[in-house]
Amino acid sequence: MKNNQLKILLIGSGGREHSLALKLKESNQGPALFIAPGNAGTAQCGTNVQINDTDIDTLLKFAINNNIDLTIVGPEAPLVEGIVDTFNENNLNIIGPDKIGAQLEGSKAWSKAFMEKYDIPTAGYKEFTNSTDAKTYLCTRNDYPIVIKADGLAAGKGVTIAATQSEAFTAIEDAIDNDKFKEAGKKIIIEDFLDGEEASIFAFCDGKTLLPMTPAQDHKAIFDGDKGPNTGGMGAYSPTPLITDSLFKTIQTDVFDKVLKGFKEENIDYRGIVYAGIIIVKGKPLIIEFNARFGDPETQVVLPRLKNDLVSIFQAMTNQTLHTIRLEWKPESAVCVVLASGGYPNAYEKGKEITGTSTFKKNDAIQVIHAGTQRQDKTLVSSGGRVLGVVGIDSSLKKAIDLTYSAVAKISFEKSYHRKDIGHKALARL
Ligand code: AMP
Ligand code: GLY
Numbered sequence: 001m002k003n004n005q006l007k008i009l010l011i012g013s014g015g016r017e018h019s020l021a022l023k024l025k026e027s028n029q030g031p032a033l034f035i036a037p038g039n040a041g042t043a044q045c046g047t048n049v050q051i052n053d054t055d056i057d058t059l060l061k062f063a064i065n066n067n068i069d070l071t072i073v074g075p076e077a078p079l080v081e082g083i084v085d086t087f088n089e090n091n092l093n094i095i096g097p098d099k100i101g102a103q104l105e106g107s108k109a110w111s112k113a114f115m116e117k118y119d120i121p122t123a124g125y126k127e128f129t130n131s132t133d134a135k136t137y138l139c140t141r142n143d144y145p146i147v148i149k150a151d152g153l154a155a156g157k158g159v160t161i162a163a164t165q166s167e168a169f170t171a172i173e174d175a176i177d178n179d180k181f182k183e184a185g186k187k188i189i190i191e192d193f194l195d196g197e198e199a200s201i202f203a204f205c206d207g208k209t210l211l212p213m214t215p216a217q218d219h220k221a222i223f224d225g226d227k228g229p230n231t232g233g234m235g236a237y238s239p240t241p242l243i244t245d246s247l248f249k250t251i252q253t254d255v256f257d258k259v260l261k262g263f264k265e266e267n268i269d270y271r272g273i274v275y276a277g278i279i280i281v282k283g284k285p286l287i288i289e290f291n292a293r294f295g296d297p298e299t300q301v302v303l304p305r306l307k308n309d310l311v312s313i314f315q316a317m318t319n320q321t322l323h324t325i326r327l328e329w330k331p332e333s334a335v336c337v338v339l340a341s342g343g344y345p346n347a348y349e350k351g352k353e354i355t356g357t358s359t360f361k362k363n364d365a366i367q368v369i370h371a372g373t374q375r376q377d378k379t380l381v382s383s384g385g386r387v388l389g390v391v392g393i394d395s396s397l398k399k400a401i402d403l404t405y406s407a408v409a410k411i412s413f414e415k416s417y418h419r420k421d422i423g424h425k426a427l428a429r430l
Contacts, residue, residue: 041370
């Protein structure tokens with residue numbers, strides 16, 4: 001390693017982090033990359049370091065001892081636990097909001113109050129810490145479905161769309177009385193149900209300037225036709241015809257401008273990613289949730305379309321010079337199909353040998369993104385629910401879908417499962 005080479009530490013181990021690692025490696029600053037803990041894909045972009053993503057003390061020691069210039073936090077848990085505060089106290093550059101800013105994702109009640117205060121369009125809600133009060137309130141409502149959410153982080157399982165009062169009562173009791181989500185469910189919010197189509201828009205923010213990225217759409221349900229239980233995400237595409245230019249402008253003024261105003265007025269020094277989970281109801285955008293990080297698998301279709309140097313963007317965020325950057329996007333479409341272990345999002349088997357991934361190495365139009373993978377000796381095996389994301393980039397959405405599925409067909413592992421209809425909703429719209 002050259003003495004003056006820029007050293008970057010990337011925290012996380014999913015597809016999102018492999019995608020970030022690939023983009024960081026493209027930088028003309030030629031950074032040396034360390035990924036903690038990473039996966040078999042990130043190992044091809046840099047050095048995996050066996051430190052858990054929430055082991056803040058050990059991550060700090062690693063950053064100090066290895067003269068890390070810039071740390072980038074992938075997942076939400078370390079942010080909510082205050083990794084940014086710790087790194088800032090040690091004068092280390094890090095991308096992500098501090099503990100207060102991370103409440104945007106870490107506490108639904110905090111986030112809803114922020115939205116209410118700054119007039120950001122979202123569903124009506126009430127918050128409760130007592131199940132009797134919550135049920136008494138529900139008895140005044142007869143407009144089902146209704147949405148019950150655990151306040152804190154619940155690994156994507158904290159939201160119940162209750163079709164009946166009895167389902168709603170169960171969700172309330174599970175969270176508050178039966179500790180289903182531990183501390184994260186001691187407070188809940190009850191929210192109006194919104195009926196519409198969802199999109200994800202991320203933004204780079206340095207506390208003074210907020211730059212929204214190109215929109216993407218995720219496929220959360222496990223089965224084709226958006227049926228079955230929700231997962232971390234089974235596929236994505238970008239751009240999306242759902243978010244027209246005029247809708248994008250409305251989202252900028254009605255959502256992002258107000259978020260930035262809120263950060264400034266609350267003295268929140270937010271130098272990280274704002275993820276707006278947006279739902280379009282009768283042509284109007286409302287916020288379903290905010291996250292404090294990039295989404296997965298949307299990152300896998302957004303970053304390949306970014307023309308700018310990602311390292312320079314992150315440096316501008318730490319220096320608060322984001323206003324000097326103009327984001328530029330490739331016009332092509334990107335599509336990601338997630339290959340999961342059969343059984344996911346419930347129980348599934350690991351350790352299955354994966355074949356076919358090396359076919360694409362030199363082909364820029366296909367990226368095989370690793371999520372739950374590891375090497376056992378030299379063999380690539382599955383090690384998680386979402387195993388790989390196959391990303392195809394082409395001149396139209398239709399071509400990108402076809403290219404992606406032709407690549408999916410070449411990869412196999414025992415009991416592999418993927419959705420067959422990624423992007424079809426958008427094709428119907430076109
Ligand atoms: P969240 O963790 O808040 O993003 O919720 C997970 C998923 O639940 C969202 O992506 C939506 O599909 C659904 N959801 C959450 N809140 C609502 C709502 N108020 N109305 C309809 N669907 C919702
Ligand atoms: N794709 C949804 C998420 O990252 O939360």
